[in-house]
Amino acid sequence: MSAIALVDMGDLAPYAGRERIVEIRPYTETLWVKWDDGHEARFSWIWLRDHCACAACRHPTTRERLFELYDLSLPLAAPRVLLEPEGALQLRWQKDGQEEHVTRYDPAWLRRRAYEPAHAQNGPHEGWDASMAGRLPRFNFDEVQERGDALRNWIQALLQHGVALISGAPARPGELARFAESIAPIYETNFGRIFDVQSKPNPNNAAYTSLGLELHVDLPNHPSPPDIQLLFCIANEAEGGDSTLADGLWIAERLRKEAPQDFQVLTTLPIDFRFQDAEVDIRFKTPLIELSPQGDFIGIRFNNWIRDSLLLPPEEVETFYRAYQRLWKELRDERNHIQLRLQAGDLLAFDNRRVLHGRTAFTATGARHLQGCYLQRSMVESRLRILERNAK
Ligand SMILES: [Zn+2]
The missing domain is CATH 3.60.130.10 (Clavaminate synthase-like)
Incomplete structure (x- = not known):
């Protein structure tokens, strides 16, 4: 069974998967996420804003980043967060009490980016004799x-x-x-x-x-x-x-x-x-x-x-x-x-x-x-x- 992406993340590499988010907990600076495969990870708000893949934040044909975090004031205030019925993660960013921007994440795309120490490695660690x-x-x-x-x-x-x-x-x-x-x-x-x-x-x-x-x-x-x-x-x-x-x-x-x-x-x-x-x-x-x-x-x-x-x-x-x-x-x-x-x-x-x-x-x-x-x-x-x- 091949999975279908819930959100177009502007990514040509396969990322659709069957992992679904089962629980989210917003904290002051991060969002804690748990998937149905048992994995959990935290994403900071600024990361979640920077990786928005909407047409205004990521060019629809070049797939390059358009969003400029240059004038964001840090730390970024927590947005309103919800899980859509189909499973996409939705973040509604506020500024001065006004809703400013909506970001949606595919749960499987996000699952592939849950930080692991292996992400800091450069290549194989196993040599041969x-x-x-x-x-x-x-x-x-x-x-x-x-x-x-x-x-x-x-x-x-x-x-x-x-x-x-x-x-x-x-x-x-x-x-x-x-x-x-x-x-x-x-x-x-x-x-x-x-x-x-x-x-x-x-x-x-x-x-x-x-x-x-x-x-x-x-x-x-x-x-x-x-x-x-x-x-x-x-x-x-x-x-x-x-x-x-x-x-x-x-x-x-x-x-x-x-x-x-x-x-x-x-x-x-x-x-x-x-x-x-x-x-x-x-x-x-x-x-x-x-x-x-x-x-x-x-x-x-x-x-x-x-x-x-x-x-x-x-x-x-x-x-x-x-x-x-x-x-x-x-x-x-x-x-x-x-x-x-x-x-x-x-x-x-x-x-x-x-x-x-x-x-x-x-x-x-x-x-x-x-x-x-x-x-x-x-x-x-x-x-x-x-x-x-x-x-x-
Ligand atoms: Zn966006």
């Missing part, structure tokens, strides 16, 4: 292509675990760009829209050699490094050249617990990152591990090739290098990373702000050709929301 090798989220290319559940599940797995593997794509150049663009606009960098990972003469980057690659993230020398990386295997017949992956969230949480001083250094001491070639010289200064104001993990920037000159007071230099070594040891620790061999037609997706990738060295005994590109996380999340909206 080497055991991920046995439970790597795997998908079939043809099923993902159908844009149904499999595509939604793939994006969800990628956002939750920071990694997911699709197998069975046609192993040819061009396929990656076509697939990536069906998800989100390709995020172009100084390495182009699509980059080819294969041994090249005069390489400008370690990836374009046959060297083994230490675990790293791409482009930490940019203020906003690429979020999601898609790495597509067209051929992998060389000896060696297996892929390695580690979860920066897991590593950071280990350090936070087991080496708090090093964690403090890595999360607060800004260091310089830099990439240079004949065309560009791109630099950024920031701590190696980024935390939110609440202290939650946001991202990691370990990439030993493009760490720039260390510009620190002499007495802080060794402190930094010790912390850096400690982080590096965690990455090399076999308990903290996985190794897998990409086959032709495999498309490995990972969160480049969170998950580090690398590869073992290979010898030119056979062709090895990968193509890669980047997507913005916000656009991938948007794709998921649209798929969810259309699935309802």
